[in-house]
Structures are given as C-alpha cells and as structure tokens.
Amino acid sequence: MTAYLITSVSVVGAAPTDLLIRDGVVAEVEAGLSAPDATVIDGTGLVALPGLVDLHTHLREPGREDAETVESGSRAAALGGYTAVCAMANTSPVADTAGVVEQVWRLGREAGLVDVQPVGAVTVGLAGERLAELGAMADSAAQVRIFSDDGHCVADPLLMRRALEYVKAFDGVIAQHAEEPRLTEGAQMHEGEVSTRLGLIGWPAVAEEAIIARDVLLAEHVGSRLHVCHVSTAGSVEVLRQAKARGVRVTAEVTPHHLLLTDERAESYDPVFKVNPPLRTASDIAALRAALAEGVIDIIATDHAPHAVEDKECEWAYARPGMLGLETALSIALDVLGPEWDLIAERMSRTPARIAGLTGHGVDPAPGVPANLTLVDPAVRRTIEPAELASRSRNTPYARMTLPGRIVATFLRGEPTVLDGKAVK
Numbered sequence: 001m002t003a004y005l006i007t008s009v010s011v012v013g014a015a016p017t018d019l020l021i022r023d024g025v026v027a028e029v030e031a032g033l034s035a036p037d038a039t040v041i042d043g044t045g046l047v048a049l050p051g052l053v054d055l056h057t058h059l060r061e062p063g064r065e066d067a068e069t070v071e072s073g074s075r076a077a078a079l080g081g082y083t084a085v086c087a088m089a090n091t092s093p094v095a096d097t098a099g100v101v102e103q104v105w106r107l108g109r110e111a112g113l114v115d116v117q118p119v120g121a122v123t124v125g126l127a128g129e130r131l132a133e134l135g136a137m138a139d140s141a142a143q144v145r146i147f148s149d150d151g152h153c154v155a156d157p158l159l160m161r162r163a164l165e166y167v168k169a170f171d172g173v174i175a176q177h178a179e180e181p182r183l184t185e186g187a188q189m190h191e192g193e194v195s196t197r198l199g200l201i202g203w204p205a206v207a208e209e210a211i212i213a214r215d216v217l218l219a220e221h222v223g224s225r226l227h228v229c230h231v232s233t234a235g236s237v238e239v240l241r242q243a244k245a246r247g248v249r250v251t252a253e254v255t256p257h258h259l260l261l262t263d264e265r266a267e268s269y270d271p272v273f274k275v276n277p278p279l280r281t282a283s284d285i286a287a288l289r290a291a292l293a294e295g296v297i298d299i300i301a302t303d304h305a306p307h308a309v310e311d312k313e314c315e316w317a318y319a320r321p322g323m324l325g326l327e328t329a330l331s332i333a334l335d336v337l338g339p340e341w342d343l344i345a346e347r348m349s350r351t352p353a354r355i356a357g358l359t360g361h362g363v364d365p366a367p368g369v370p371a372n373l374t375l376v377d378p379a380v381r382r383t384i385e386p387a388e389l390a391s392r393s394r395n396t397p398y399a400r401m402t403l404p405g406r407i408v409a410t411f412l413r414g415e416p417t418v419l420d421g422k423a424v425k
C-alpha cells in the first residue's frame with residue numbers, strides 16, 4: 001500500500017496542516033510531517049472533507065446497463081468526491097430479493113471505486129401490493145438497512161405501517177418517495193402558474209405534503225424510522241418541522257436540483273429538466289435552503305438518475321423523469337451554501353453515513369480513522385461539459401453552466417480512486 005502525504009491542507013475548513021495516509025487509515029494530522037516513503041500531494045488551497053455519502057443513487061444495473069452500470073456510476077461518484085453510495089432498488093429485475101441486492105453489492109465490491117450499499121425494495125416488484133423479503137435482504141451479505149420503492153410511493157397506508165414495523169427489528173429505515181399517486185395522475189411538472197401557462201398537467205405540492213404528513217404520523221405511531229426522499233416544497237418543510245419538534249424519528253433529504261432550479265426551466269420544453277418530484281418555485285427553493293441550514297432537512301442526496309438518450313431526448317411528455325447528480329453535487333452545494341465546510345460535511349457525509357449505518361464513512365480525517373476522504377479545490381470554477389462526465393448518460397441539467405469547486409482527489413480506505421481530478425481506474 002502506498003502512503004500519501006497531503007501537505008498544507010485545510011481539514012474541513014480549519015487552518016492548514018499536513019495529513020498522512022498509511023495502510024488504509026489516516027495515520028497523522030499535524031503540521032510539519034515528513035514521510036520519505038510517501039507520495040506527496042500539495043494540498044495548498046485544498047479542503048479535505050470526509051468522503052461524501054449519497055443516500056440516493058440510481059445505478060441502473062441490473063437491467064439498464066446502457067444508461068449506467070455499477071462501475072460507471074461508481075466512477076461518477078468517486079469523481080464527485082463520494083466514497084459511498086446507496087443504490088436504489090428500481091432496477092430490472094427490482095432489488096426485492098436477497099439475490100439481487102447481493103448481486104449489486106458484489107458488483108460494487110468488484111468495481112472498488114466507492115462502497116455501494118444496496119437499498120432494498122419495500123414491495124415486490126415496486127408494485128405496492130405485497131411486502132418484499134425485507135428480513136432476507138437485511139440478513140444477506142449486503143446487510144440492507146434502507147428500504148425504498150423510490151420512483152413509486154408506498155401509497156397503501158397499511159403496507160407502509162407494516163414495513164415500518166418490520167424494519168424496527170434491525171433498526172432499518174423506510175425511505176419514502178412521497179407522492180400521492182391519485183393527485184399526480186398524468187402530471188408533467190409542478191402545478192402552478194407556469195404549468196397553467198404551458199398547458200401541462202400539474203403535480204401539486206399537496207401530493208407530497210399529504211404523504212409526508214401521513215407517514216410521520218405512522219412512524220410516530222409505531223415508533224419506527226422514516227426517511228423522506230427528495231423533499232421539494234415549502235409545505236413539506238413545515239410538516240417535517242412539526243414532526244421533528246414532537247420527536248418523531250424522521251430524517252429528510254433535498255436534492256441539489258431542488259435547491260437551485262425552478263419550474264420556469266420547463267418553459268424550454270427541454271426534458272433534461274423533467275424530474276420527479278418536479279422542479280418547484282423560487283419560494284420553495286428559499287424554504288428548502290433555510291431548512292437545510294437549520295437541520296429540518298438533514299442531508300443533500302443526489303437522486304442521480306441516469307437515462308439513455310432515447311428516454312430523454314424526446315417530447316417532454318414521453319421523457320423519463322430524472323437528472324444526473326453525482327459529479328456536480330458538491331459544486332451545487334458550494335454554490336448554494338458557500339464555503340460552509342462544516343455544514344457541507346454534516347449534510348453530505350456525516351449525517352447520511354449515520355442514517356445509512358455505514359461505519360467507517362462520514363468521519364472527519366483524524367488519526368486512526370479509515371482514510372475515506374476527498375480533496376476539494378474551492379477556487380476553481382469549471383464549466384460542465386456533458387461529454388466529459390464519467391456517467392454513461394448525458395442528462396445533466398447543468399450543461400455549460402460554470403460552477404464553483406473541483407474534486408482533486410478521493411481516497412477509499414487509503415487508496416486513491418481519483419487523483420489530479422481524474423479517475424485512477
């Protein structure tokens with residue numbers, strides 16, 4: 001194993017110091033270190049963060065390897081500064097058995113670029129009718145702890161209750177895609193002034209808020225853990241605020257795109273801006289940003305949703321919802337939050353690692369901790385070129401936008417997965 005000495009680096013925004021990585025762990029953090037056998041990385045101007053952890057990634061394998069594979073998505077993650085990602089279950093076949101989650105987990109290990117933690121489906125085939133084999137997935141080699149039908153809502157309140165009850169036994173969590181399906185039938189974008197003007201069927205904020213309100217009550221009733229995926233409205237923030245004040249065991253995520261982009265993007269009719277839940281209004285964005293700073297929203301999760309060209313470059317109504325996120329998330333966070341390194345570490349690494357129960361991740365670089373970390377250059381501004389992304393898909397909403405920050409290096413258990421801004425393998 002090679003040792004790495006990173007000199008004059010700021011650890012999570014603190015005064016510059018030297019950081020030595022050896023045998024997979026952070027060996028020392030102190031100014032003036034020397035290690036003749038180590039490869040030296042000049043960390044001047046760089047910030048070291050605990051490796052980012054994404055609680056919401058779509059890797060598309062098995063089934064849609066043309067859009068993304070575990071390996072290509074892992075590479076995109078490493079380039080984005082991530083050392084662990086939770087892979088959503090809406091693959092084909094669906095990750096609703098021990099066999100499929102073990103397959104995804106094994107592919108992640110083989111790629112070796114980030115830790116891939118499979119999410120298991122809540123219901124068989126994401127059909128919302130029967131509970132999947134939650135216990136078998138939990139007991140499998142993949143040790144699943146997060147269950148989600150993401151892409152679909154677990155709309156049946158009895159199934160949702162049973163799922164919440166079931167996962168209590170192993171401290172699991174149900175991650176809900178909050179969308180009351182009867183309220184979003186045929187919906188194409190956020191229901192509001194812009195949808196009215198464009199004549200597109202709207203997805204009302206209340207469809208999300210109603211499910212979150214119901215689910216926090218269910219989680220409170222059974223004393224179990226609920227995680228709310230991609231919160232997108234100001235009203236959802238208020239429901240979460242009240243639930244948290246009562247002590248409900250609920251956590252919530254917001255995506256980079258819901259922190260930055262409004263429903264006015266739909267005016268272009270460019271399906272790259274079609275996503276579920278849809279882009280909302282400027283006042284929703286303001287509420288989401290405030291909630292993230294306060295902690296009512298716990299984390300930023302990407303909802304990285306790669307789609308093949310034929311599923312995106314078509315008419316708006318036929319396009320699949322979803323956008324890439326892994327390679328741009330840190331830049332959007334920097335743009336939205338500014339260089340608030342402790343907050344960024346909290347919302348993008350420490351807290352998501354804790355929610356997912358990923359030991360060894362989400363820990364600030366300090367002597368003895370596993371060397372899962374990333375180096376950011378906040379001074380660089382880069383222009384996003386879709387063709388340069390490592391993802392197999394091209395559906396980034398940030399094409400040709402200039403964004404702050406660049407990932408210089410990422411280490412997984414002391415081995416670089418990214419160096420000089422390039423993937424090592």
Ligand code: DOR
Nearest residue numbers: 150151275276305321322
């Ligand atoms: O926009 C989305 N895309 N939202 C989801 O919930 C699912 C995801 C996907 O799988 O493409």
Ligand code: ZN
Nearest residue numbers: 150151177229
């Ligand atoms: Zn979703």
